[in-house]
Amino acid sequence: MVKVIIDINRRITQGDIYKNVDYIQQIEYVDNQELIVHKILFPLVVVLTQDCDLQQDSAYYDKERTPSSNDKKLFSVIVAPLYNEDIFLQGQHLAHNSIGYQMRVFNKKRKGKLTSHYKSLIDNEIPRYHHMDFVGVNIVPSVIDFKHYFSVDIENLNKNRRAKYVCSVKELYREQITQRFANFLSRIGLPNPE
Amino acid sequence: MSNKSTSYVATEGTDSTKIETLAFESLKKEQILKPLISKSDYSDESDSTLGNTSLKIGLSIPYKILVKAKIING
Numbered sequence: 001m002v003k004v005i006i007d008i009n010r011r012i013t014q015g016d017i018y019k020n021v022d023y024i025q026q027i028e029y030v031d032n033q034e035l036i037v038h039k040i041l042f043p044l045v046v047v048l049t050q051d052c053d054l055q056q057d058s059a060y061y062d063k064e065r066t067p068s069s070n071d072k073k074l075f076s077v078i079v080a081p082l083y084n085e086d087i088f089l090q091g092q093h094l095a096h097n098s099i100g101y102q103m104r105v106f107n108k109k110r111k112g113k114l115t116s117h118y119k120s121l122i123d124n125e126i127p128r129y130h131h132m133d134f135v136g137v138n139i140v141p142s143v144i145d146f147k148h149y150f151s152v153d154i155e156n157l158n159k160n161r162r163a164k165y166v167c168s169v170k171e172l173y174r175e176q177i178t179q180r181f182a183n184f185l186s187r188i189g190l191p192n193p194e
Numbered sequence: 195m196s197n198k199s200t201s202y203v204a205t206e207g208t209d210s211t212k213i214e215t216l217a218f219e220s221l222k223k224e225q226i227l228k229p230l231i232s233k234s235d236y237s238d239e240s241d242s243t244l245g246n247t248s249l250k251i252g253l254s255i256p257y258k259i260l261v262k263a264k265i266i267n268g
Contacts, residue, residue, distance in 0.1 A: 019251070025258070030262075032265065033264065033265055034262060034263065034264055034265060035262075035263050035265060036260055036261070036262055036263070037260070037261045037262075037263055038258065038259075038260055039258070039259055039260075039261065040256050040257070040258050040259075041256060041257055041258075041259060042256045043252060043253075043254040043255065043256065044251070044252050081256065082252060083255070084252050084253060084254075084255065087255055092255070093255050093256070094255070094256060095255070096255050096256065096257040096258070098257045098258035098259070099256065099257065099258050137251070138250055138251055139250070139251045139252045140250045140251070140252040140253060142252050166251060
């Protein structure tokens with residue numbers, strides 16, 4: 001379970017969920033006149049950047065309290081995509097024909113019972129994923145894939161914030177998410193035994 | 195979904211190659227595809243929420259778009 005609040009007037013905050021966020025994948029130069037931008041549009045993302053950094057950065061968008069130096073200004077916000085649980089379980093969440101990735105399949109039930117893999121997923125025991133069953137907003141059960149984190153230009157997000165804002169994960173729940181994200185990033189990969 | 199992209203500004207490169215990309219236009223209309231997944235595409239014998247499509251947020255999946263941009267300051 002994840003509780004949320006909806007406050008569209010707030011600054012960008014850790015745990016905010018935004019819709020229709022672009023990830024610029026590649027910029028391809030055609031010639032001196034034109035270029036092609038490859039971008040992936042993610043239906044939902046959650047903000048993972050440290051909230052004190054976001055708070056300090058927000059001052060630069062407030063004319064009444066603009067800081068005297070740009071020392072605390074951010075370039076980007078770290079986000080991670082939320083995938084629809086039902087589609088995620090089938091490994092089809094990146095299978096749109098414009099992307100075409102086949103991902104791992106999670107069997108939800110076997111012989112009428114929930115599988116241990118699925119239980120591990122919803123109990124947040126798999127470091128890579130964070131399962132979210134929302135209360136207070138009409139978002140389908142979703143899964144964050146920490147491996148797919150990316151950054152979004154903060155000025156652009158600020159400019160479009162009201163149009164893209166969905167809700168904000170409440171503090172306790174967002175801290176669980178960001179702690180798990182930090183743990184995922186700081187894991188130490190050991191070589192496979194020979 | 196509209197194929198008209200949002201206004202987006204990006205700069206990149208050194209002085210000699212500095213560019214500004216503004217007002218993207220779509221490269222290929224057929225690549226702007228509907229991302230919504232119907233229950234028939236992804237049916238599940240379990241308690242799928244996909245049938246409840248009218249009000250739910252988060253039903254769609256990511257998709258890729260190519261956009262053509264004009265280099266203003268070549």
